[in-house]
Amino acid sequence: MIWQPLAVAFFGGIAVWFGVAVFRTRSMVRSALSLLASMAAIGGMFLAMEAEFLGVLQLMMMATEMAIMAVFMVMYMMDPGGLGQMDMSHQKRSSLAAGALGGLAALGVALLVDWGPIAPAAPTAGEQTRALGIEMMTRSLMIFETAAVTILVAMIAAVAVAIGRRR
């Protein structure tokens, strides 16, 4: 499958390009749209790696989440379009050093570890979706339920925090 490494590299390059663009622009809306493109490219990588269900889920979920993020950007910022060229960053050098260090550590692990034999083929999309459903409803049911309750609690807590104190 010659197309697979090419497709993963192509979508990976787009994900990295737009990931960098998120922090290079002064426009909040452009940042949100760049993150959307980066997350969509990650969805493309999932599809290229034959994880069809997760790829489609990533594309749908991230499109929604980034649209909400862009709306909040416009709500919170006086200058969401970045027309005033206001700089909203600090401690750039130490952040750059931390990012480079984290990236190099991850790269080192990726390149130096012997990952063992590579699986030649993945199950078909239909088999994957079925097996993931069975995994979710049997062995990982407790984790699934815990995640569901956690997200419910987080939603209630977020609304409580956002409403603020009543006098």
Next chain:
Amino acid sequence: MTTLLIALVVGAVLFAVGLYGALSQTNLVMIMMGVELMLGAAMVNLVAFWRFLHPGAFSGQFFVLVVMTVMAIEADVGFGLGTGRFRAKGSVEMEEAAELKG
């Protein structure tokens, strides 16, 4: 092996960019974007490990669903805090939020 390595390298670079963003930005929503990129990098690695090392073990795919849930919770709590902060102080600039240190 090549495709696994490409995916892992992309994951490492995305993680580095996200870490830089989370540490260098002063706006709450931009910090959240950095965290989202880091979680995206984790998902890329998880899918690559599932596909190329253990395609029969669907706990790998399930782990990706858990990370997606974490992303949703992070956005939910972050926007809740941001809205509370904006209502109280009129800004989500974290440099002006030193009192949150406790």
